[in-house]
Amino acid sequence: MERRAEDFEVVPYPTTRGCAATYYPETNVLVPLDSVAEISNQPTSKGVVVRLEARATAEGLPRS
Structure with a gap:
């Protein structure tokens, strides 16, 4: 089952490649x-x- 968390801003953070940190x-x-x-x-x-x-x-374009 796919689960989603919407409207988050991705920011660079010094984690191990392939890892993510969240609140x-x-x-x-x-x-x-x-x-x-x-x-x-x-x-x-x-x-x-x-x-x-x-x-x-x-406008249909990805946010940068």
């Missing part, structure tokens, strides 16, 4: 409710695969 609780929507660790029952927030997409402007 919580704003991106809690990306973590499925039933995705938890077996023993601790904690949400699997550190293991979420994300894809960043440019959002089109009113």
Whole structure:
């Protein structure tokens, strides 16, 4: 199931290539409710695969 977090601004940050950092609780929507660790029952927030997409402007062009 695809989950989306809309209207975020992407900014450069010195993370490892292929990794992203987000603020919580704003991106809690990306973590499925039933995705938890077996023993601790904690949400699997550190293991979420994300894809960043440019959002089109009113003119139909991607925002820069």
